Amino acid sequence: MVNIRDLDPSASPLDYYGSELRRLREEAKLKQEDLGGIVFCTGSLIGQIETARKVPTRDFSERIDAALGTGGMFSRLVGLVLRCQLPTWFQAYADMEARATYLATYQAQVVYGLLQTEAYARAVLASGMPENLDELVAARLERHRILRRERPPVVWVVLDEAVLHRPIGGREVMRNQLAHLLGMREDRWVQVQVLPFSAGEHASLIGSFNTLRFDGDPDLVYTEDVMSGRMTANPDTVRESALRYAHLQAAALSVEDSAALIARVMEEQYGYQSGPDQRALA
Secondary structure (H helix, E strand, C coil), rough: CCCHHHCCCCHHHHHHHHHHHHHHHHCCCCCCCHHHHHHHHCCCHHHHHHHCCCCHHHHHHHHHHHEEEEEEEEHHHHHHHHHCCCCCCHHHHHHHHHHHCEEEEECCCCCCCCHHHHHHHHHHHCCCCCHHHHHHHHHHHHHHHHHHCCCEEEEEEEEEEEHHHCCCCCCCHHHHHHHHHHHHHHHCEEEEEECHHHCCCCCCCCCEEEEEEECCCCCCEEEEECCCCCEEHHHHHHHHHHHHHHCCCCCCCCCHHHHHHHHHHHHHCCCCCCCCCCHCCC
């Protein structure tokens, strides 16, 4: 077992979070079990977080802030803690994503990460068989916060139709995911188009990519391979990507027709059906 006295608060945001939680709990003259009772968790969980053996969630952090009267310190710190749970090669992209004023993406395989439900994200991330699945899911959901800030980025998404038909997580997960995409129509800053199978060959058969734009900084293009991701501000690459994306948007269904297709697939492929194994029927 990790001895909390051996923690170095400067070692990582998680270690700093744990050491501060312990310090403030002891200042309040509360045992771990006492604080756990106040925030509706076990004393064991408090101990695991204090020893940096478990990653806190945003909900936990908000409850701790209320219980210890920290002025929102843990709610601010947890974002950094969760960001550090992302793969090292992805953290730089996440930082840039959070600063972007415009995000454009073409996704050939899965729903864009910022629009994934928790259950869908869990199924996608589980496919890589990680040891820290809960932490990765929490980190992905934390990224969604940029869509709810006072001045959110414009997000334009083109999804290959294959994304709608690939039954990730089973029927219920997919039905809820597609319903979530339809619900995004209420957000004027998020637009979703579907590139239909009928488009045939198209401008990005090579795969998915993201373009990020900023106020006062060069545009970036981001791509991934099986092991890592790559960002570039090379003007030629950015220009080529912009051209390809324009062709994708032109070949895709309109936002309205895309919503109609999503709704049709949701009902026809993932509608409620009786059967002992709904995942197998999806």
